[in-house]
């Protein structure tokens with residue numbers, strides 16, 4: 590799977606790509622040395638900035654043109670030919686990019702609302718921030734949105 594570094598203009602796009610399961614480092618300050626560091630790890634730099642920087646010669650820069658996060662996602666998906674792989678969906682923490690671990694219901698009892706505990710049986714926890722995820726309506730909604738984004742391929746006209 591491709592891995593990314595996203596600049597500070599692309600926080601929402603970074604989250605969307607994490608929903609897909611992509612490893613995205615989000616740079617709040619977009620410092621040049623962090624970008625170069627990310628690129629040397631084989632990451633692609635996603636940016637809204639066309640200005641040449643010290644990373645330019647590394648050649649793995651993808652400039653995003655759209656303002657709206659969903660259109661940005663479509664640009665990346667089409668431009669880099671990303672696929673939606675079911676097994677990778679929702680495998681990462683949207684906040685900190687860490688891979689989620691499967692945990693038992695008992696483990697999360699104190700951390701989720703009662704009705705969620707009662708009605709869900711699959712839980713995942715971020716090993717970094719500890720946030721608990723479950724496959725409820727929220728994920729289903731996001732999956733539908735992703736499918737809509739991927740199904741709509743007429744982007745040169747509507748961006």
Ligand SMILES: [Zn+2]
Pocket residue numbers: 682683684685686687715716717718719720
């Ligand atoms: Zn986390």
